[in-house]
Amino acid sequence: MTKRILHVFTLAMLASCSTASETSTTSRANRTPVAYNTVVECILYDGMSKQSAQLTTVGSGMEVQVMDTVDAYFVKARVTKDGKPLTGFMYRTCFPQR
Structure with a gap:
């Protein structure tokens, strides 16, 4: 037993x-992308350093879809520019603290 x-x-x-x-x-x-509005003008990079190529400049107040928090400094983000989606990396400081 x-x-x-x-x-x-x-x-x-x-x-x-x-x-x-x-x-x-x-x-x-x-997980799905989360929409955030930027608080300052930022750059969407193709890599995770300031030496990476710039894909576009994101103006203050623009909506950005954050796909993943990559590390302490960068997030993976998607932006629509001229009807075309661009995926790259942005500094976390572009977004409000939550």
């Missing part, structure tokens, strides 16, 4: 572990 209870308990623990890992994976996969 004790072995049977131990087996049931072990199976329950394994099932809960697999369910937890599935939910964390699906919540990350369902």
Whole structure:
């Protein structure tokens, strides 16, 4: 009887572990870009440094879709310019603190 209870308990623990890992994976996969308005004029770069090529300049108050927070300084962003979407990197300081 004790072995049977131990087996049931072990199976329950394994099932809960697999369910937890599935939910964390699906919540990350369902991330969608979040719209923010810039607070200052900023530049959309093609890389994560000031030496990277400039894709466009984003004016103050323009809407930018932030796709991912890449590191402490940059976010991956998408901007629409002349009806064409541009994806690149912007400094975090372009956006209001939240």
